Amino acid sequence: MSPSAGFPVRRPIPALLGLLLLAACGGGGGDTVAPPPPPPPAPVSTVALSATAATLVPQQTTQLSATPKDASGNALAGRAVTWSSSASIVASVNAGLVTAVAPGSATITATSEGKSADAVITVQDGGVASVAGGTITAASGNVSVTLPAQALAAPLALTVTPLATTPGAAGLVAGTAYDFGPNGTQFAQPVTLKIRYDPAQVSPTADPTLFRLHLLNGAVWEPVPGSSVDVATRTVTGTTTHFSGYAISQIQAPVASVVLSPAGAFNLALNSTQQLAATPKDAAGNALSNRVVTWSSSATGIATVSSTGLVTAVAVGSATISATSEGVSGQVLVTVTAAPAFVLTQVSAGYHSCGLTAAGAAWCWGRNEDGEVGDGTKTDRSHPVQVSGAHVFSQIVVGLYYTCAITPAGATWCWGINEEGELGNGTFSTTDQTQPVQVQGAPAFVSITAGSLHTCGLTAAGKAWCWGANPWGVLGDGTQVGRNQPVQVFDPIAGLSFVKLSAGQDRTCGVTPAAQLWCWGSNGGAINSAFPSDQAGILGVGILGTPITTPMQVVGPPVQWADVSAGYRFACGRTPAPVGALWCWGANTYIATRGGMIGDGSLFARLTPVLTATGSVTFMSASAGFFHACGLSAVGEAWCWGTNFYGEVGDGLAGTDFASNISHPTPIKVVGGHSFNFLSAGKLNTCGITTAGETWCWGYNAFGELGDGTTTNRTSPVKVSP
Numbered sequence: 001m002s003p004s005a006g007f008p009v010r011r012p013i014p015a016l017l018g019l020l021l022l023a024a025c026g027g028g029g030g031d032t033v034a035p036p037p038p039p040p041p042a043p044v045s046t047v048a049l050s051a052t053a054a055t056l057v058p059q060q061t062t063q064l065s066a067t068p069k070d071a072s073g074n075a076l077a078g079r080a081v082t083w084s085s086s087a088s089i090v091a092s093v094n095a096g097l098v099t100a101v102a103p104g105s106a107t108i109t110a111t112s113e114g115k116s117a118d119a120v121i122t123v124q125d126g127g128v129a130s131v132a133g134g135t136i137t138a139a140s141g142n143v144s145v146t147l148p149a150q151a152l153a154a155p156l157a158l159t160v161t162p163l164a165t166t167p168g169a170a171g172l173v174a175g176t177a178y179d180f181g182p183n184g185t186q187f188a189q190p191v192t193l194k195i196r197y198d199p200a201q202v203s204p205t206a207d208p209t210l211f212r213l214h215l216l217n218g219a220v221w222e223p224v225p226g227s228s229v230d231v232a233t234r235t236v237t238g239t240t241t242h243f244s245g246y247a248i249s250q251i252q253a254p255v256a257s258v259v260l261s262p263a264g265a266f267n268l269a270l271n272s273t274q275q276l277a278a279t280p281k282d283a284a285g286n287a288l289s290n291r292v293v294t295w296s297s298s299a300t301g302i303a304t305v306s307s308t309g310l311v312t313a314v315a316v317g318s319a320t321i322s323a324t325s326e327g328v329s330g331q332v333l334v335t336v337t338a339a340p341a342f343v344l345t346q347v348s349a350g351y352h353s354c355g356l357t358a359a360g361a362a363w364c365w366g367r368n369e370d371g372e373v374g375d376g377t378k379t380d381r382s383h384p385v386q387v388s389g390a391h392v393f394s395q396i397v398v399g400l401y402y403t404c405a406i407t408p409a410g411a412t413w414c415w416g417i418n419e420e421g422e423l424g425n426g427t428f429s430t431t432d433q434t435q436p437v438q439v440q441g442a443p444a445f446v447s448i449t450a451g452s453l454h455t456c457g458l459t460a461a462g463k464a465w466c467w468g469a470n471p472w473g474v475l476g477d478g479t480q481v482g483r484n485q486p487v488q489v490f491d492p493i494a495g496l497s498f499v500k501l502s503a504g505q506d507r508t509c510g511v512t513p514a515a516q517l518w519c520w521g522s523n524g525g526a527i528n529s530a531f532p533s534d535q536a537g538i539l540g541v542g543i544l545g546t547p548i549t550t551p552m553q554v555v556g557p558p559v560q561w562a563d564v565s566a567g568y569r570f571a572c573g574r575t576p577a578p579v580g581a582l583w584c585w586g587a588n589t590y591i592a593t594r595g596g597m598i599g600d601g602s603l604f605a606r607l608t609p610v611l612t613a614t615g616s617v618t619f620m621s622a623s624a625g626f627f628h629a630c631g632l633s634a635v636g637e638a639w640c641w642g643t644n645f646y647g648e649v650g651d652g653l654a655g656t657d658f659a660s661n662i663s664h665p666t667p668i669k670v671v672g673g674h675s676f677n678f679l680s681a682g683k684l685n686t687c688g689i690t691t692a693g694e695t696w697c698w699g700y701n702a703f704g705e706l707g708d709g710t711t712t713n714r715t716s717p718v719k720v721s722p
């Protein structure tokens with residue numbers, strides 16, 4: 001068939017094979033070309049570690065892996081990696097397995113083809129605790145933790161880290177405070193902690209036998225119960241069920257005894273009190289401070305005891321009073337006896353009132369906010385209570401919020417408020433004294449007198465000494481400086497002496513052996529109206545103006561003086577028997593329509609003494625209060641005059657408050673028909689003792705100062721009852 005017929009032209013097979021053969025042999029006889037070589041492997045550009053830091057404890061391990069990478073960050077397989085440690089004594093490494101050896105820091109390095117990567121390994125002090133238990137030692141052998149089997153449910157890395165700063169704790173031994181971690185770890189069984197102390201870090205005053213393990217609870221170190229010290233090995237051991245901060249600290253010495261004061265059995269009159277003191281002591285007899293003491297009575301129906309050791313006799317019989325501290329007790333037997341008959345021989349009235357029995361026992365009642373009642377409490381008393389301490393006194397006087405008394409030997413004791421040095425014990429203190437404290441630096445006194453904030457005493461030689469507040473020179477030492485111990489009154493004539501003293505609100509007066517009258521203190525202002533200043537003419541020395549800080553003689557009537565009583569900005573004096581006349585001077589009003597303290601029927605202030613309107617009555621004593629005064633007649637009648645805010649004048653009228661009562665500028669006889677042999681005008685009340693030995697009071701009674709068991713004001717006398 002011809003090509004034009006559309007069929008392909010076929011070559012002969014032999015020719016085709018020849019062509020193939022020729023191609024296989026490189027053509028027609030030229031040079032052969034070799035294929036290109038494979039590319040070289042990519043170089044290592046970086047090495048990546050599985051971790052760059054780790055914290056371990058000794059014997060704990062962690063596996064690191066290193067991945068070499070090319071410049072594009074692709075991992076390169078089959079590259080050799082070498083491992084090294086900068087401090088194999090801290091952490092070693094083998095094929096990336098890091099093993100902690102000892103506390104410190106080490107750098108683990110992985111290197112491949114000259115490229116490296118580092119991981120910082122921090123080894124904390126401690127160890128790996130196993131479920132099987134064991135002992136872990138830390139802090140160069142100074143700390144050990146011993147775990148019993150099954151204390152942990154799984155192995156745990158325990159750390160022991162010194163506390164660089166620790167909250168203060170008395171007795172804490174330096175260098176022994178550690179934080180045991182993980183903090184808050186709880187153990188199923190108690191683990192034992194042991195800490196060794198360095199004797200060079202122990203204070204010379206410390207007692208190692210009292211070293212105990214302490215737990216840091218918040219900011220307070222608390223003793224671990226049951227911990228103990230081995231002084232020979234200088235170690236302290238204790239157990240715990242959880243981790244926190246622990247240290248060695250000295251505990252307080254245990255209480256070995258409790259000593260009571262007063263010591264020994266004592267008797268206590270019914271309804272009276274006795275303050276006890278308890279002193280815990282160690283085995284060597286040293287007093288231990290800051291120990292809790294609890295008080296108890298074996299028979300509270302006989303005698304009760306307060307939380308401060310105040311014993312109160314409530315029924316006749318015997319009771320054992322115990323003071324206990326840390327399980328150790330001291331005891332004393334108290335026998336309650338029937339109360340003696342309440343018969344006073346003298347009384348001093350005020351916001352609180354006090355009196356003495358013939359045996360010298362002191363009783364007080366009324367306001368007690370500052371401890372002025374002296375029974376060891378600050379509870380107001382509407383019935384008399386006996387002053388603590390079983391003192392025997394010969395005279396007692398009340399100030400504004402304090403009391404003073406002297407013994408037959410002339411020693412002076414005071415109690416109550418002391419902010420102005422009223423107690424004379426060498427301090428100005430806001431700490432009240434609820435029981436008698438002795439006046440310091442005082443000579444023996446034969447009599448004493450109390451104003452509002454100062455007290456004076458008189459020696460057998462007739463010399464006057466004073467102490468307390470001194471804003472107007474009432475202490476008579478030439479200054480206006482308060483004194484917390486007695487100072488002698490200045491003698492302006494080199495021989496001035498007194499037989500009688502009286503301290504008032506802001507002045508002091510005295511009667512000399514020659515029956516002259518001298519005063520010093522505040523000296524008021526001008527008299528220029530029908531109702532002059534309350535300050536007018538206080539001293540009666542004939543002049544007004546600046547305070548008189550040393551004694552000055554009172555001028556006026558040509559009379560002799562037997563007695564004087566200084567009140568609140570006024571004073572009254574008495575002439576000798578048989579006349580026994582009363583003279584008063586100074587301020588005469590409280591407000592425009594209230595007053596009459598001078599007793600002359602007017603409301604005018606008097607610069608010098610004027611005779612009171614008592615007619616021919618002969619008086620045996622005078623007593624000036626705040627805004628009223630009273631006199632005791634030779635036949636036992638009580639006469640009073642002046643303001644009558646709360647019934648203190650004793651007129652028996654219905655009103656018992658400031659608004660309803662009227663003043664009495666002329667003396668009136670106190671109602672009730674009583675025959676008195678002792679009389680005391682107080683701040684806003686009056687008290688007297690009858691010839692039958694009964695004590696009666698009237699006037700203001702908000703604090704129970706009338707002693708009748710109520711706080712009701714009285715315009716007529718009510719009987720004081722214990």
